[in-house]
Amino acid sequence: MSSPRVFIQAADFDLATEVAALRADDKRVGAVCSFVGIVRDRNDGDAIASMELEHYPGMTEKSIEAMIDEAHRRFDILGARVIHRVGLLHPLEQIMMVAVISAHRGQSFQACEFLMDYLKTQAPFWKKEQTPEGSRWVDARVDDDAALARWGIEAGNA
Template identity: 65%
Template structure:
């Protein structure tokens, strides 16, 4: 398991290669990469800035990954989340999971992303033609997370 919060971009190919390196048990690696869109809520976005609480954010992401590992038999899990200013088309987040089979890897990757969107302490600010604005949480993100609730 690895969690990183960083301002620098990441290399998807290199990150996935490291996750797989030398582990012949792995039959599937599933990854998700989130990118900055140039439009949101009908407005052009010139820049997205992500803020966080160092230490608290990493702990939150580690707890989410541990929850996924408790649910599915993963061999590896990786979360890389960028902070700071980013331009449209830049990568924001990488979630990658390795397992023996694709079902577990897909489910764990989606679970981690759904919980990350609702539980991890990140704050987004967009620069639009109308000025800077903070991005509110989406009801759709809460609904995606709710599907994983046990009981």
């Protein structure tokens, strides 16, 4: 049985630990590409005190698993792992991680970017920011849809 690839959790994570688990002493691995997202303290010019993330348990994991399967079809990768935190987060806290392993760096870079573009537009998460003026839901952005479109996937969120 293969190890889990998608983790939706409130707890923080350690990048080195997650990459080590993904690699699991696989001697074929020649490259690891990772991206860690951090909660920003500003968005659209406004100060952000906190961000709260919600999701549909089960549906979110299934959606991200399907995109990892698609990354395996498109790129010559050996594995991928996605962690996305939910609940209340504050500026400078880690919000998510994508890590991809492959024999060569190019495939890892491309697959990591592909998965990031998907997560930004298609993963079923809802984000609410707390600003000095009150709370607001974060809307999809046209530029995120354009990033996904370069992979041949139309989003139509924004």
